Amino acid sequence: MAASPHTLSSRLLTGWVGGCVWYLERRAMQESPHKFMHLFRNINKQWITFQHFNFLKRMYVTQLNRSLNQQVKPKPEPVTSPFLEKISSGQAKAEVHELRPISPPSLPLSRKANEKELIELESASVIEASIDVGNATKEEKQWKEMKLHVDDLPGILARLSKIKLTALVVSTTSAGFALAPGPFDWPCFLLTLLGTGLASCAANSINQFFEVPFDSNMNRTKNRPLVRGQISPLLAVSFATCCALPGVALLTWGVNPLTGALGVFNIFLYTCCYTPLKRISIANTWVGAVVGAIPPVMGWTAATGCLDAGAFLLGGILYSWQFPHFNALSWGLREDYSRGGYCMMSVTHPALCRRVALRHCLALIGLSTAAPILDVTTWTFPVISLPINLYISYLGFRFYRDADRKSSRKLFFCSLWHLPLFLLLMLTCKQPPGGGSDKGEPQS
Amino acid sequence: MLPECRAGSPVCTWSLASLSRLESRDLNDRQTCTGDRKAEDYMWSRANQLFCWASPLLPCCWCQVSRFCPPRKSCYDWIGPPDKCSNLRPVHFYIPENESPLEQKLRELRQETQEWNQQFWANQNLTFRKEKEEFIHSRLKAKGLGLRAESGQKATLNAEEMADFYKEFLSKNFQKHMYYNRDWYKRNFAITYFMGKVALEKIWNKLRLKQKKTIN
Numbered sequence: 001m002a003a004s005p006h007t008l009s010s011r012l013l014t015g016w017v018g019g020c021v022w023y024l025e026r027r028a029m030q031e032s033p034h035k036f037m038h039l040f041r042n043i044n045k046q047w048i049t050f051q052h053f054n055f056l057k058r059m060y061v062t063q064l065n066r067s068l069n070q071q072v073k074p075k076p077e078p079v080t081s082p083f084l085e086k087i088s089s090g091q092a093k094a095e096v097h098e099l100r101p102i103s104p105p106s107l108p109l110s111r112k113a114n115e116k117e118l119i120e121l122e123s124a125s126v127i128e129a130s131i132d133v134g135n136a137t138k139e140e141k142q143w144k145e146m147k148l149h150v151d152d153l154p155g156i157l158a159r160l161s162k163i164k165l166t167a168l169v170v171s172t173t174s175a176g177f178a179l180a181p182g183p184f185d186w187p188c189f190l191l192t193l194l195g196t197g198l199a200s201c202a203a204n205s206i207n208q209f210f211e212v213p214f215d216s217n218m219n220r221t222k223n224r225p226l227v228r229g230q231i232s233p234l235l236a237v238s239f240a241t242c243c244a245l246p247g248v249a250l251l252t253w254g255v256n257p258l259t260g261a262l263g264v265f266n267i268f269l270y271t272c273c274y275t276p277l278k279r280i281s282i283a284n285t286w287v288g289a290v291v292g293a294i295p296p297v298m299g300w301t302a303a304t305g306c307l308d309a310g311a312f313l314l315g316g317i318l319y320s321w322q323f324p325h326f327n328a329l330s331w332g333l334r335e336d337y338s339r340g341g342y343c344m345m346s347v348t349h350p351a352l353c354r355r356v357a358l359r360h361c362l363a364l365i366g367l368s369t370a371a372p373i374l375d376v377t378t379w380t381f382p383v384i385s386l387p388i389n390l391y392i393s394y395l396g397f398r399f400y401r402d403a404d405r406k407s408s409r410k411l412f413f414c415s416l417w418h419l420p421l422f423l424l425l426m427l428t429c430k431q432p433p434g435g436g437s438d439k440g441e442p443q444s
Numbered sequence: 445m446l447p448e449c450r451a452g453s454p455v456c457t458w459s460l461a462s463l464s465r466l467e468s469r470d471l472n473d474r475q476t477c478t479g480d481r482k483a484e485d486y487m488w489s490r491a492n493q494l495f496c497w498a499s500p501l502l503p504c505c506w507c508q509v510s511r512f513c514p515p516r517k518s519c520y521d522w523i524g525p526p527d528k529c530s531n532l533r534p535v536h537f538y539i540p541e542n543e544s545p546l547e548q549k550l551r552e553l554r555q556e557t558q559e560w561n562q563q564f565w566a567n568q569n570l571t572f573r574k575e576k577e578e579f580i581h582s583r584l585k586a587k588g589l590g591l592r593a594e595s596g597q598k599a600t601l602n603a604e605e606m607a608d609f610y611k612e613f614l615s616k617n618f619q620k621h622m623y624y625n626r627d628w629y630k631r632n633f634a635i636t637y638f639m640g641k642v643a644l645e646k647i648w649n650k651l652r653l654k655q656k657k658t659i660n
């Protein structure tokens with residue numbers, strides 16, 4: 001940089017802070033160069049590593065031993081960073097004001113600090129800094145080298161691809177495949193699961209790639225691999241591509257083009273619609289529900305090759321289930337969403353959030369009644385699924401009425417076991433082949 | 445001789461500026477450097493130190509750069525614990541001996557993005573905390589309650605009372621987030637694109653080197 005250091009300093013450190021530091025710099029250079037030079041030279045000779053805490057420790061200890069001009073100054077008020085602890089609003093006001101950048105300030109050259117004050121300031125900060133040695137060492141241990149170890153890669157990639165969520169998605173796909181009419185084709189089934197799994201991994205990786213700074217600021221997501229720097233963004237994108245391409249290829253050519261198209265569409269919907277929409281509008285929840293509904297539809301189309309009523313029914317069931325599940329979850333995360341800038345119903349339209357959750361709990365009862373009508377299951381199904389459907393609807397009603405953390409947690413945890421049980425019951429009540437036999441028609 | 449300084453980086457420009465006057469002689473004195481560290485790395489670490497020495501005087505944690513210096517043998521970037529204000533993890537970028545212009549461009553972009561992100565989120569989180577406190581105080585006042593409960597602990601509002609604040613804060617910062625999102629997506633894509641280019645450049649150079657060796 002060709003510009004003079006002073007203009008650079010004043011540009012960078014704004015306000016009186018900048019002026020103070022600049023002034024210190026000037027005083028340090030002009031008025032006690034010898035002291036600084038002496039200190040630095042001595043430091044150089046003791047130096048073994050560049051570790052900052054070594055530097056401070058040695059300076060403080062060794063100089064005393066060498067009987068340099070290090071007077072023991074009375075320890076000043078600790079200059080703690082106000083942001084490490086909870087701050088009062090008054091202080092916060094001052095700090096926030098300082099953070100706002102202002103145009104090049106007029107430097108308060110009239111600030112006169114005499115040399116004694118300057119030395120006191122230095123030694124105060126040295127004492128303070130040397131006391132901070134313990135903290136500095138502890139902090140330094142938390143620094144990690146950004147070197148990718150091959151052993152860690154499977155774990156990192158599993159977390160990147162949200163493997164547990166992928167497993168749930170794959171299980172809903174398998175339910176869709178199993179519930180579809182027709183003979184059960186094992187190779188097709190396995191290819192469908194593999195293809196859907198890979199597509200889900202790809203979509204989840206891209207989602208994490210987009211959301212690094214937001215994930216850092218939320219407790220639920222702050223330990224993700226990209227946030228922790230365990231993997232580079234390039235590697236994350238490459239991994240996503242390496243999952244998406246074979247996954248979609250497998251679905252398109254190993255299963256059928258319709259399933260492949262649905263896979264591509266779902267990846268697009270999740271990464272390019274749902275993820276950005278989370279920060280723009282509450283409509284993201286409805287888009288996300290569609291994303292969750294597509295996997296069982298893919299399972300159905302893999303088995304049958306067409307999008308018929310049964311596929312839409314299954315999709316509808318998963319779509320409806322997403323609302324009590326997600327709305328209840330988001331109720332407890334309102335502070336994080338608000339701070340992070342996420343547009344969620346629980347923050348912007350709390351009443352709507354609870355209404356929609358209840359509405360879709362009741363819709364599940366309706367959809368389970370539609371199942372035998374569409375020949376997906378027998379009439380046993382709505383009967384035996386009624387208890388769990390009524391229970392989740394009851395919890396949905398409690399959430400709607402009470403609107404508190406307790407009821408939201410109850411509803412969320414209920415949704416976690418409700419869905420697998422619901423699908424299992426559906427499977428056990430699957431309409432046997434040659435459907436309509438329960439209507440008493442004679443079999444040929 | 446001095447590394448290219450990043451405008452907006454307090455460590456780099458202020459400290460290096462002062463160091464340049466203090467220690468211009470020392471740059472050539474390789475005995476003061478540890479091991480095989482380059483002069484630029486030496487300057488960077490010393491700049492860090494000088495800055496951190498003065499940093500207790502600086503009230504805003506945005507300016508407090510970590511005092512961490514990586515081991516001299518390391519050829520990788522280092523990532524630190526989450527920052528107290530912004531919750532983002534700072535990265536200490538490694539400057540290789542034979543850094544190509546492309547690599548330099550990537551590093552500078554990443555450095556700048558890091559600072560930009562740091563500033564945004566530190567400001568965002570601080571504003572949130574400050575406004576939350578103000579909201580709590582005003583509501584407690586309206587209720588006629590003091591700031592401390594009978595037990596002596598700080599009085600708080602329940603989640604339902606806070607909901608009004610969360611909604612208001614979100615809508616107030618909506619536009620700011622829109623601009624941030626747009627810029628973040630652009631930067632993220634740019635960084636990844638340059639990472640890809642750098643990776644291809646490295647592969648290409650390796651292949652060329654291999655080719656040369658086989659020819660020779």
